[in-house]
Amino acid sequence: METMWAEVVADGQPPLPNSEVVSKVLSQNSSNTTFFKNTGIATPSSKSKSAGEEALHEELATEKQGSAVPHQELEELKKKSEVADEALKESNLILSQILSLSTPGISSQP
Template identity: 60%
Template structure:
């Protein structure tokens, strides 16, 4: 029986981590890298990921711009609403003041009519 001898081998690359080995083998044998992505193992299709990431970055940028525009519109509508509420409050206050004046005028008018109506006695 022959015994195996272990001798150092010159110019040997350090062993790859198992995730890298799995990634290379699986990506060579299958075009579907969903398993690798779900397992958190990077795949060698970095160019398609970069293009996909670029598209996502563009979409995100568009969403941010749209959000900023909507935020400005909301702020503009808030200011208009506040102005309208202030105007409504002023109008309600004026209405209440006019109502009080009308009530006072009616009291004065009733007193005046009672004084000038013949056959009624006025009280001092």
């Protein structure tokens, strides 16, 4: 337990209540939570989310869904840009061939 106490004090945080220290130590050493239920100590896994926490999780999920749409649009625009670049290269090649045929005396080869 001294290790946890040293970590908490070293971080500059106020010391944890004894029940929290006991909860952390016992939860690391045992998967049995009957003791916690009997004593009324909430374990990290048994704590329910507060309304504010739940709202933040919902907001985060909404933002993740919203960010997926612009990402898909960006990928589509990249594909369209690649197609347009290929078409432009072909057009430039055709144009240079036409110019080399229509201008006598100028060779397209160096």
